[in-house]
Amino acid sequence: MNERPVPLKPNLPFQLTIEAPGKVGFETHDPQPLGPHEVRIATLYSGISAGTEMTAFLGTSPFLNRHWDPQQRLFVEGEQSWTFPMPAMGYEEVGRVVEVGTGVTKVHEGQVIWGTWRHRSEHVASEDWAAMRVLAPDVDPKLGIFSQIGAIALNAVIDANIHLGEYVAVFGQGVPGLMVTQLARLNGATVIAVDRMASRLEHARELGAAHTIDASQGDVAAQIRGITGGRGADVSIEISGAWPALHEAIRSTAYNSRVIACGFFQGEGQGLRLGEEFHHNRVAIICSQISGLNPGLDHRWDRSRLDRTVMGLIGEGRVDFGRLISHVVPALGAQDAFDMLRERPGECLQVVLDFQG
The missing domain is CATH 3.40.50.720 (NAD(P)-binding Rossmann-like Domain)
Structure with a gap:
């Protein structure tokens, strides 16, 4: 893999960016301080979406070409909603709790948390949010990327x-x-x-x-x-x-x-x-789009229940999503991973970025 070093300051949290169509970048930032009821999660793995996320990487997403008006729920003429450079989308993440706030009682250091927080090396979340997303200790942490x-x-x-x-x-x-x-x-x-x-x-x-x-x-x-x-x-x-x-x-x-x-x-x-x-x-x-549910069921189902149901099925072994992981790539080799999905899609299924290097 053609790894590139993270620019700017070393040993700081970083996240992937899309600098231009087809070009991955990185940016670092200062660590976010913890509130008393917050936890810091160090990312273990982050999956790349070969569909929606690739539209941002390739520059074909309508958000890059039109303006989305959330009040009217219409794409309208005007300045596009997204512009380059921008944070990489990233919505398949799993990480380990490495620090907890002074008032945290519902989770503890060492627990593995699944969720969505972009392709970034760490994430700060409320303890309530994290407590709803604890991965069972006997489940392979890589499977935590599959919630969304x-x-x-x-x-x-x-x-x-x-x-x-x-x-x-x-x-x-x-x-x-x-x-x-x-x-x-x-x-x-x-x-x-x-x-x-x-x-x-x-x-x-x-x-x-x-x-x-x-x-x-x-x-x-x-x-x-x-x-x-x-x-x-x-x-x-x-x-x-x-x-x-x-x-x-x-x-x-x-x-x-x-x-x-x-x-x-x-x-x-x-x-x-x-x-x-x-x-x-x-x-x-x-x-069928993830921002909503079947209107005949939305009094009983919501996004959280969808996520938790999927993770429950994984934990019970009733679905085999682990077989879908075809490549695990160091996070700093993200350009090669995105290029592979673009140029050789037949060679891969779920490509995973490893943030532990």
Whole structure:
């Protein structure tokens, strides 16, 4: 790995930045003092999101090209919401408590905490926040990175409203897709996994997909109808963020049924032809996005419950997310890690930055 030294002051906390499209940087800062009910967490590992986070790294995110108005909840003309340089996104973190405030009673030094705090070497949090996110001592700390990406996958499965015995087609078998495959199967589905990469389809088979389809070979929708007795998938989940995959998910879905769109689509919808199966088969497209939940369940479910449910399933061994980690890279080699995800995505699944060096 082509490691680069952290600039500015040595031996201080640091975080990753995106200096320009395709260029990773680092910046240091003075340690944040602790309040009486706060804890300091030294980051152990931080996962890179190969979807949403890469849109920031590559400069394709709409936040870098449009202005997001949070009051109207609209992208509008004006100065873009994000500009370079900016902190790297980072939302898959786990770390160890190394210092506690004078009034802290709910956590102690040495405990491992999972959560979201960007790609930074340390994080200061309230003891209440940390106490809700203690990783069980018998769980590999690397698995702590999966709370949010796992919650995204679980949210898609909840939005899918799967019933026992239904066929669920999952389009995209990257990290979140392989999570959806496991969670949908756990929810009673017969999973049909779709991807263009043979290695990812092999992972899907090993993790419980009943059927796998290579999207580069033949008519996917026809194959899914063959598997389902001509009906089509009871529900399809698109989690690759590719417009043609969304179109194929629509084609593959049964009449009067639904597609869950969970991928972060970029730009205009090239390859999406809504005058065809979407229109004639009355297919509903439902957006699944982590900022909210199914409106029929949000009186019982919230973001915290999503996170805690995923981490509970990991701790109980009911899902195998550890198998999704393909590379562990020193944090100072982040440029190489991002470059690998951009240039050779077929070689990797979950890439993890190690902050312990």
